[in-house]
Amino acid sequence: MIKLIAIYKKPEDTVAFDTHYNEVHAPLAAKMPGLIKLEVNRIYGGPMGDSNLHLIAEMYFETKEALTEALNAPEGRAAGKDLMGFAGKLVSMHFAEVE
Amino acid sequence: MIKLIAIYKKPEDTVAFDTHYNEVHAPLAAKMPGLIKLEVNRIYGGPMGDSNLHLIAEMYFETKEALTEALNAPEGRAAGKDLMGFAGKLVSMHFAEVE
Numbered sequence: 001m002i003k004l005i006a007i008y009k010k011p012e013d014t015v016a017f018d019t020h021y022n023e024v025h026a027p028l029a030a031k032m033p034g035l036i037k038l039e040v041n042r043i044y045g046g047p048m049g050d051s052n053l054h055l056i057a058e059m060y061f062e063t064k065e066a067l068t069e070a071l072n073a074p075e076g077r078a079a080g081k082d083l084m085g086f087a088g089k090l091v092s093m094h095f096a097e098v099e
Numbered sequence: 100m101i102k103l104i105a106i107y108k109k110p111e112d113t114v115a116f117d118t119h120y121n122e123v124h125a126p127l128a129a130k131m132p133g134l135i136k137l138e139v140n141r142i143y144g145g146p147m148g149d150s151n152l153h154l155i156a157e158m159y160f161e162t163k164e165a166l167t168e169a170l171n172a173p174e175g176r177a178a179g180k181d182l183m184g185f186a187g188k189l190v191s192m193h194f195a196e197v198e
Contacts, residue, residue, distance in 0.1 A: 096140035
């Protein structure tokens with residue numbers, strides 16, 4: 001299994017972030033072709049108390065090729081454009097193979 | 100479901116890191132009481148080509164309380180001590196609620 005992992009640092013305005021993420025961005029990301037599952041991990045702390053992160057989103061695909069195709073599809077490009085608009089300074093994106 | 104998420108940046112020596120992670124650290128982490136699943140995500144790139152990350156480990160627990168108890172148990176402390184020894188400068192740890 002392959003994952004596209006989006007790691008979001010804490011935004012200044014978490015309410016505005018969550019509203020846009022839940023109502024606009026997640027529905028756009030969910031339209032990517034080949035997406036098997038979108039799992040949202042909401043960060044609530046860390047071993048030392050606080051965490052600098054707000055959210056980690058994991059998008060599951062069958063193969064590396066399916067992930068590449070999804071990002072290059074119109075739906076993937078639309079999700080990417082929206083992402084850069086509302087969270088360009090907060091997010092980092094990573095490709096992972098799950099063991 | 101609750102996750103303890105460990106995010107590792109790329110080490111200088113990936114072979115030495117992977118050897119220690121696979122042969123020493125993961126078996127120690129797997130002994131934590133209440134652990135339901137340990138999932139290892141090996142990072143192989145990102146949308147811009149490379150990624151600054153090497154590995155993301157996700158440890159699943161039933162409740163926030165079970166995670167706290169696991170970290171405070173002797174097995175959790177042993178895993179934490181080992182972690183700081185081999186990856187203290189590379190790792191960040193986060194608590195997450197899964198939707």
